[in-house]
Amino acid sequence: MNVHDLKPALPPKPRNLMPVWAAATLALLWLIVWDLEISFEALAYGVGDMAEYFSRYGRPDFADLSRYLSLMGVTLATALWGTAFALVVAFFLAPLAARNFAPSAVSYRIAREILNFIRAMPDLLLALIFVAAMGLGPLPGALALGVHTAGFLGKFFAESLERIDQGVYEGVAATGANFPQLVMYAGWPSILRESLGYIIYIFDRNVRMASVLGLVGAGGIGLALHDTLRLFDYGQSAALILVILATILIIDYASAWLRRRLG
């Protein structure tokens, strides 16, 4: 048999659907713009206005700086407590929501659903509810952050636990360990590094959210910003934004540095 006689035909070229997807996406976006009644002309005309508008923020007024800083401090403290609370809740729920560790299929489903539910509720809504229940102040904000981010942290932890090598799990299980022992010896030690990374990430996120929860009376700097903007006091607004910005950037750098140290 001569090899050169064999010329296998190429399989038919798979239909390239990219242009179809691209066109569909563009059509969808156009539809949305139409439905939202967004006027690009108004935006274009407004760009010039906006340049002037943003220039009003050019002269930040730091007269009240010490008050802003103390408000920021409250915001940071709220984020800390919220993260701590989330950690406690996630610590207990996550093993139940991990398929390999969950003691029963029922507990797995319930734990997962609880985590999904508290994750889906916007922290702002939770903050509103908690403020209604216990009055104004940073505590309801911290609780709202805690409950909401417990859902995220719990899901991250559970997914990490599920990724643990089955052999390691069996090694401890074969000694006759029960559920809490399995979690403490085969579970958490195996995912310690990633867990710390998640916690830092959640704290970072909570600092951002805490700075806006003030808008619903849950303490912190958000309310101050809302007030100054409503009074068209651009000088103070600029100063507040800069304080928030500076704090978040510092936390960002610190958390990125920490996660690099861990990684």
Place this chain on the structure above:
Amino acid sequence: MSAISIQSVSKRFPNGCEALMGIDVEIQPGSFTVVLGPSGAGKSTLLRVMNGLEAPTGGSVRIGGVTLGKSNLRKLRAGVAMVFQQFNLVARLSVVTNVLTGRLAHRSWIGSVFYLFRQEDLDISREVLARVGLTDKAWSRADKLSGGQQQRVGIARALAQRPKVILADEPVASLDPVASEEIMALLREIRDRDGITVVVNLHQVDLARRFADRIIGMNDGRVVFDGTPAELSPQALRTIYQREGMEHDNSLDLALAYA
């Protein structure tokens, strides 16, 4: 009374694979049994039904006369220790802590979840580490050890349970020949000195011949040989290792000639 009694055990996995087909085996206390067979023969599954890591789909498993079931799993596992091919230590924890996990079934969960152990547990761990020759590595992290050393930690963990039975699932498959020799000798010594029943899965025929009192040959989910190493003739080996379509192939004989 047998240490382990396997009666008409079959195991069918959800994907349809029939790993065990009606196995009957009695393991006598204080014996050193080697299970031999090609990959996919069901050796691992056989061992894993003995400590409940796999639940049989048919038949029953009895440890010391007590049937293995969901409710007494923890209690029976305390008396049946396992040594794994991949060692299965918790990488981040120290050697001592890994050995101490062998004591977990004997402790209520209250102290152990805080990593607190009684003095007697620490004494036991010191003793078994000396037994496997790893006292100087006691505080190292488990993943910093060589393969042979990690397996010895695995054996120490098993010993810490003060078990009646040690199951070893391909304990030397990931080790070099020298380390394999050491581990097999250690297992044999454990049986000789403490009278612990040992059941080992191996695919190395020569190790089986040299260390076993009794060899159980498995192929395709069934027991096809059960006897002493002396009875392990080339003919018997062919029965154990044959695969479909290999009857006229003498490569099997060539391979086994050096076994």
Place this chain on the structure above:
Amino acid sequence: MTTVSIWRWPTPNGLPPLPLVAGVLALLVALALTAPVVEVNFIRLMGSLGRMVDFAGQMFVTPDWGYMPQLLDKMLETIEMTVLGTAIAIVVSLPLGLLAARNATPHIAVYRVVRDLLSLMRALPELVWALVFVSAVGLGPLPGVMALAFVTVGFMGKFFAEAIEVVDHKAVEGVRAHGAGWLQVRLFAMLPQALPDFVGTVMYILDHNLRAAAILGLVGAGGIGYDLVMSMRLFQYDRLLLIALAIYLVVTLLDRASDRLRSRIIHGSAK
């Protein structure tokens, strides 16, 4: 050897490891110091439990079905804001990502400026930007879309920049060796390599933006947020129930869809 305590830790000296103790203590001290700032008060917490239960009870009323049309309209608006804001952001962040990648940027100064700009854009939460944009262009979904797009550009720009920085040199040189121009090199060698992570990241962004979009209405930037807050303030629990359920449903649907999409990609199942 005398044993003073019955229980010991598995360490050479029987005490828990120092880094662990230090870490836990530091955390506890930080919490204790900030407790008064956050007005942590267990009595107050316990007291409010009663009110919480009351509140939960009040939620179990007949839903205000008459509100449904507006609810659907606002939820649709929220979703549209999310999609549009994300889409615009992706388009804008592609060139910015190129400029912010060390191996693709035309000049090191450009790289630094764009990197810092991106960092600033994503630093503030969407709600803060929404406040600012509402103040600039008025109420409605437009400032909301702008706020979402703004923050997303900050994030996606960084994502693209990092993805471009880890591309394989050989592929780039191969294209360059065939005489490709500056833009072509970036379009045909760098960007395609950066794309695989793209889908997963986009799903994550959509998820985040949907949650953000749901609350932007608080400051008048469109979406269900305004109705959410007002129904709470006016004690319209029959509406609040519907709103909470709607948000929960949509967020969960997107969550499941993105999980399924992600596992499809990981396990590579064919259609």
